[in-house]
Amino acid sequence: MEQPRRDPVGIVGVGNMGGAMAARLLEAGWPVQVCDIDLHRVRLLELQGAQVRHTAAQCATGVAVLIVCVVDSPQVDTVLFGPAGAASVLRAGQDVLLCPTIAPQDTERFAARLLEQGVCVIDAPMSGGPARARDGSMSLMLAGGGAVIDRRRELIAALSDKVFRISARPGDGARSKLVNNLLAGINLVGAAEAIALAERLGLDAASTLALIGQSSGQSWIGSDRMQRAIAGDFEPRAHMTLLEKDTRLALQAAAAAGFEGPLGAAAHAVFARACAAGLAQRDDGALLQLLRQPPVS
The missing domain is CATH 1.10.1040.10 (N-(1-d-carboxylethyl)-l-norvaline Dehydrogenase; domain 2)
Known part of the structure; x- marks a missing residue:
């Protein structure tokens, strides 16, 4: 039976959690492009079928959803708004999943800046560790508009079978x-x-x-x-x-x-x-x- 067409996904940050998420999506037939400063992790995912991109802007080009899975707020800021950052190419109709554990006010700030250019953000922290990210049993805590979460429900379901919809307000996932x-x-x-x-x-x-x-x-x-x-x-x-x-x-x-x-x-x-x-x-x-x-x- 032919698999349904799935929209391309970009993932910036393919460490323990991001790499596990990328591997899971690839195994399920999603087109995935990845970017990370750790070239070894990128190459391992390339062997599994991922497309390698060298900057966040390249990783955000041509995807329906960009997943940001770095460590902290300064890294998110660089990925989105730094030199060759993703925001330089993101356009209305593309969505961003923010997965790091960061301060709620930083999530709110990032979401507001992206919304100015028509890009919706799902505040989507994760919990459970790499093994659970790999098998889809990690927890996802979602905060964001109902329309964007519904629009990405197939991707969200592929990532996690433990999804908690917190509120419509980005920042509440971080809280x-x-x-x-x-x-x-x-x-x-x-x-x-x-x-x-x-x-x-x-x-x-x-x-x-x-x-x-x-x-x-x-x-x-x-x-x-x-x-x-x-x-x-x-x-x-x-x-x-x-x-x-x-x-x-x-x-x-x-x-x-x-x-x-x-x-x-x-x-x-x-x-x-x-x-x-x-x-x-x-x-x-x-x-x-x-x-x-x-x-x-």
Whole structure:
């Protein structure tokens, strides 16, 4: 049976998450063009059928949707509005999915600037990690006009079977993601602390984690990260710097809303400490390494 025609998609940023999304779309028959400063990742996707583009503007040329999957607001700004940025070629009728975890006000600013030239933005943060992005089971938090989300429903369905429509206001996806990631950070710090304590008490870490996984202390991120950490696998699926950034942004959003909770700042301080201790480019499960160390007297 002949596959239905699918509109071309561009993806700028094909790291762990963007690369997994690109591979999934290629496997499903979508025409995909990719751009990234990491040429090795680009070449791997080229072998799977992606078209390689060398600038964001080239990647945005001729596509129906441009997916931006970089790390932070300065990178988004460069991708969209820097030299050879995508905004120089984007036109009415093309849409942009903004997937990074960034400050809500930055999402609002980017969306407003693109709307001036008739380009609609779907604020679309992701959660779940590369494996879930690859198999389509990651979460997508969508904020944007109903018309543009409906227009791209086939692409969205190809990317995720866990889609949450937050509101029509770009920026609310970012707010939702920060709330989620603040809790993820708190849970991960708690899991690392618990396993480090178990080891100090003479308990077997793997057995303790298995017990927690079937008990009231379970969290998905704790089980996922601590399983790898106990095995000594600290290769980054999610760099320590990401939750340091995300918890910091969540605290900034909380302060702007006049809210102060008891745990967020403490969790952020642990991620900041881990980065300062040389673990910035390790998997965020390397918190276990940090908390295994005896306190400095």
